[in-house]
Amino acid sequence: MLNRSIVKLAIPVAIGALALTACGSDDGGSDGGGGGGGGGTTYKIAFQGPLSGKNVALGENMQNGIQLAIDEANASGDYDFTLEYVATDDRGEPGQSSAAAQLVIDDSDVIAAIGPAFSGPAEVAAPLYGEAGLLAASSSATNPTLTEQGFPTFLRAVPNDNAQGAGMAQFLAAQDGVEKVIVVDDVSPYGEGLSDVAVESLTELGIEVERASVPADTPDYSGAARNVVQSGADAMIYAGYYEALGPFAVSLESAGFDGIGVSGDGSNDVQFISLAGSASDQWYLTCPCTDATAEAATVDFAERYQTAFNQPPGTYSAESYDVAQMIIGAIAELGADANRESVYQAVATGSYEGLTKTFEFDETGEFTNDAIFIYQVEGDGIEYLGPIEELTGG
Amino acid sequence: MSLQDFWDVLVLGVVLGSLYAVIAIGYTLVYGVLQLLNFAHSEVFMSGGFGGLIILTIVVPAADPSGIQSVGYVLLGIAAGALIGGGVAFGLERVAYRPLRRRGAPRLVFLITAIGASFFIYNLAGKVFGRNAARMPTMYENKTLFTLFGTPINVTQALVVASAVLMLILVDFVVNRTKLGSGIRAVAQDPEVASLMGVNIDRVVSRTFVLGGLMGGVAGFLYGTTTQVWYTMGFLPGITAFAAAVLGGIGNVRGAMLGGLLLGVVEAMTVEIWGDSWRYVGAFAVLVAVLMFRPTGILGERVARTA
Numbered sequence: 250m251l252n253r254s255i256v257k258l259a260i261p262v263a264i265g266a267l268a269l270t271a272c273g274s275d276d277g278g279s280d281g282g283g284g285g286g287g288g289g290t291t292y293k294i295a296f297q298g299p300l301s302g303k304n305v306a307l308g309e310n311m312q313n314g315i316q317l318a319i320d321e322a323n324a325s326g327d328y329d330f331t332l333e334y335v336a337t338d339d340r341g342e343p344g345q346s347s348a349a350a351q352l353v354i355d356d357s358d359v360i361a362a363i364g365p366a367f368s369g370p371a372e373v374a375a376p377l378y379g380e381a382g383l384l385a386a387s388s389s390a391t392n393p394t395l396t397e398q399g400f401p402t403f404l405r406a407v408p409n410d411n412a413q414g415a416g417m418a419q420f421l422a423a424q425d426g427v428e429k430v431i432v433v434d435d436v437s438p439y440g441e442g443l444s445d446v447a448v449e450s451l452t453e454l455g456i457e458v459e460r461a462s463v464p465a466d467t468p469d470y471s472g473a474a475r476n477v478v479q480s481g482a483d484a485m486i487y488a489g490y491y492e493a494l495g496p497f498a499v500s501l502e503s504a505g506f507d508g509i510g511v512s513g514d515g516s517n518d519v520q521f522i523s524l525a526g527s528a529s530d531q532w533y534l535t536c537p538c539t540d541a542t543a544e545a546a547t548v549d550f551a552e553r554y555q556t557a558f559n560q561p562p563g564t565y566s567a568e569s570y571d572v573a574q575m576i577i578g579a580i581a582e583l584g585a586d587a588n589r590e591s592v593y594q595a596v597a598t599g600s601y602e603g604l605t606k607t608f609e610f611d612e613t614g615e616f617t618n619d620a621i622f623i624y625q626v627e628g629d630g631i632e633y634l635g636p637i638e639e640l641t642g643g
Numbered sequence: 644m645s646l647q648d649f650w651d652v653l654v655l656g657v658v659l660g661s662l663y664a665v666i667a668i669g670y671t672l673v674y675g676v677l678q679l680l681n682f683a684h685s686e687v688f689m690s691g692g693f694g695g696l697i698i699l700t701i702v703v704p705a706a707d708p709s710g711i712q713s714v715g716y717v718l719l720g721i722a723a724g725a726l727i728g729g730g731v732a733f734g735l736e737r738v739a740y741r742p743l744r745r746r747g748a749p750r751l752v753f754l755i756t757a758i759g760a761s762f763f764i765y766n767l768a769g770k771v772f773g774r775n776a777a778r779m780p781t782m783y784e785n786k787t788l789f790t791l792f793g794t795p796i797n798v799t800q801a802l803v804v805a806s807a808v809l810m811l812i813l814v815d816f817v818v819n820r821t822k823l824g825s826g827i828r829a830v831a832q833d834p835e836v837a838s839l840m841g842v843n844i845d846r847v848v849s850r851t852f853v854l855g856g857l858m859g860g861v862a863g864f865l866y867g868t869t870t871q872v873w874y875t876m877g878f879l880p881g882i883t884a885f886a887a888a889v890l891g892g893i894g895n896v897r898g899a900m901l902g903g904l905l906l907g908v909v910e911a912m913t914v915e916i917w918g919d920s921w922r923y924v925g926a927f928a929v930l931v932a933v934l935m936f937r938p939t940g941i942l943g944e945r946v947a948r949t950a
């Protein structure tokens with residue numbers, strides 16, 4: 250009998266402990282919301298991305314951009330509907346993606362979704378959004394294969410890694426003394442996809458390439474850093490996210506790597522600098538995103554963002570703002586006819602002139618614009634250098 | 644692999660392995676005494692990392708410190724890691740395990756509670772400290788300290804290995820030469836008889852947790868110094884150290900040290916030969932192979948009969 254009463258006690262304790270862990274993923278929650286607004290019908294615009302877990306800074310950049318677009322639309326009084334923001338957290342992990350997507354799909358007020366933010370989760374969730382007939386417009390999932398799989402309602406509102414990988418290769422080929430490049434991926438769908446393209450583009454440009462894979466959860470980067478130095482490469486491309494590149498760059502510095510370091514949009518966040526400190530200095534970061542604070546078209550947006558969130562916009566903030574605006578515009582145009590399907594059709598076939606670029610999609614849902622921009626870490630900040638094409642004269 | 648490569652990689656393996664060894668001690672001590680797999684030990688390790696990070700963020704100035712200052716910061720970080728690690732382990736024993744032990748709960752319940760406590764602590768840490776990783780403030784200039792077999796050893800590497808060796812010697816001394824150690828061994832051998840002989844079981848168990856927690860906390864700080872600190876940082880090193888404890892013979896303190904070092908070296912060699920994505924494939928193949936021939940681990944036995 251004694252044992253039974255213990256089990257009675259232990260089970261609620263264990264369940265309680267497990268239930269409390271659920272708090273972990275509620276940051277993004279379903280709060281947010283748009284405040285005031287024009288009344289009438291309420292439409293929800295969802296965002297799926299990493300709002301906890303590693304690389305959360307990238308998700309928050311996008312979330313803020315979308316939130317700002319919705320708040321501004323509600324406050325403008327231009328629309329006869331009210332918008333509400335809902336977020337769902339996939340932690341940037343494929344394993345969390347279908348549950349996150351399902352939460353959005355099950356909410357019948359959601360008329361369009363922005364995301365999933367990362368390529369791995371996008372691959373998992375896109376079929377679900379397709380079945381539900383709900384638009385999933387990602388402003389940051391760049392793995393090229395995503396649009397080749399025929400997902401019914403997936404749109405990629407960002408140039409893919411074919412453009413980014415080629416941009417990296419083009420940039421390195423234009424630098425003096427780069428004869429051999431080592432390309433390291435983080436064994437994620439994003440990293441491997443970007444790495445494939447970078448390796449191919451470098452080979453086409455006649456540069457010797459060595460390829461390596463270092464999983465993002467590696468406990469110790471010193472071995473990997475040693476191998477990079479031993480490869481004798483003049484430059485290294487890292488295809489992965491900032492959270493792993495931080496300690497990797499530190500290890501590279503202590504291993505004595507003195508070549509050029511290049512990484513992509515997954516590392517393009519000031520968090521990279523705070524994790525790697527001086528080891529991040531002079532690293533180049535490519536991105537299909539422009540610097541909202543530098544480009545004339547987005548300076549005004551950057552100021553409003555700064556006022557709203559007390560920080561400058563980050564990677565994909567402005568692009569996510571644009572995508573949200575594009576969806577809001579479509580809803581307004583459709584008027585009473587706005588539903589999941591009509592919104593998808595309107596966005597997929599339309600053309601939208603955003604702050605950052607023109608948003609248009611081909612029949613596979615692929616973005617039609619492929620401009621890639623380059624940044625460089627300078628001291629405590631990331632400096633915007635401009636479009637790669639202009640810098641390399643290509 | 645040239646001979647020089649071998650030495651280089653051996654050094655990397657020993658550095659990583661010493662961390663595993665120190666974490667593995669926490670698993671082994673608790674298992675030796677209670678036959679309990681304390682999976683929340685990963686979170687004790689993580690707490691130590693945050694303990695060091697927070698105190699150093701407060702005291703270390705932005706300018707590069709040097710000399711005696713650096714030594715002070717390192718000692719302060721170690722102390723903070725130990726204090727927080729020990730504290731969390733103490734709290735864990737009191738809140739999560741002692742009530743179950745008092746009521747004679749089955750082993751399985753302890754295991755579930757351990758997993759629950761682990762989830763609870765790291766999610767709480769994520770809530771309190773945020774989900775982003777953070778870097779330890781610069782405590783010293785990480786230059787090459789000396790050269791061993793032609794391999795340069797930097798300050799961080801020397802610090803990790805020296806601290807680990809000191810801690811391992813200390814814990815070995817405590818278990819084999821002190822009154823607390825006799826108590827630990829007595830409880831491990833036969834709790835009922837130990838209790839009849841006047842050993843206060845609750846006190847011994849609590850102190851065993853604290854001893855393991857001190858080690859885990861310092862390991863967390865040292866690991867944070869080599870990479871970064873984040874709320875789920877305990878998971879992988881924790882699992883690997885647990886495997887190391889089993890490899891050496893779980894419940895055996897010297898076995899945990901040996902298992903940790905061995906696993907660290909095997910990991911580093913695997914990475915060198917096959918690349919980083921094979922890290923755990925190689926390490927765990929060795930683990931399975933060793934356990935097939937020696938199911939009780941390399942040194943077998945338990946804390947009760949010290950090796």
